[in-house]
Amino acid sequence: MAGAPRIEHLVTSGTFSLDGGTWDVDNNVWIVGDDDEVVVIDAAHDSDAVLEAVGDRRLSAVVCTHAHDDHVRAAPDVALATGARVLLHPDDQVLWKTVHPNRRPDGPLADGDELVVAGIGLRVLHTPGHAPGAVF
Incomplete structure (x- = not known):
């Protein structure tokens, strides 16, 4: 049994x-899902710590709330280790390229998108201000 969805x-x-x-800085990394499947929201700084927290669960996506360097630094390494897709709002491509000039995100996030993990839906809200492509 997968257990109850949790954050x-x-x-x-x-x-x-x-x-x-x-x-x-210290950064918050959020892992949403259950015992079988999760998404990571903001793979910040330390891919090893993020991967340890995910454990043997299937990582379906690395969601970037925005592309400031501290929030996306570990995203490609986490994705590479797990096969997950990195998702980012297109308005933050310029910021992303300053950190990862030779790798693109795997898919876009757009206002109103719904990501489903462990049977629950997470609705994407585009909230520009902190960064042009910031999402919540």
Whole structure:
């Protein structure tokens, strides 16, 4: 049995760089799903920590709420290790390319999209402001 859907919280640490400055930051990584299947929201900083938290569950997507370097740094490594797709709103492509110039996200996120994991739907809301392609 897969168990009840749940939200798990992981904190990873690293740096955030923008406009010539760099700061030490902690970031929230959210893992939504059940005992069998999950999505990761914001694979920040440390792919090993994210992969350990996912464990042997199937990772269906790495969802990027926006493409500031601290939020997407580990996304490609997590996707490569699991076969998951990296999803990002197209308005954040410019930011993404500053961190990952030789790799594109695997698919877009758009306002109103629904991601289904462990039998529950997660609705994408485009919330530009913090970044042009920010989603919630």
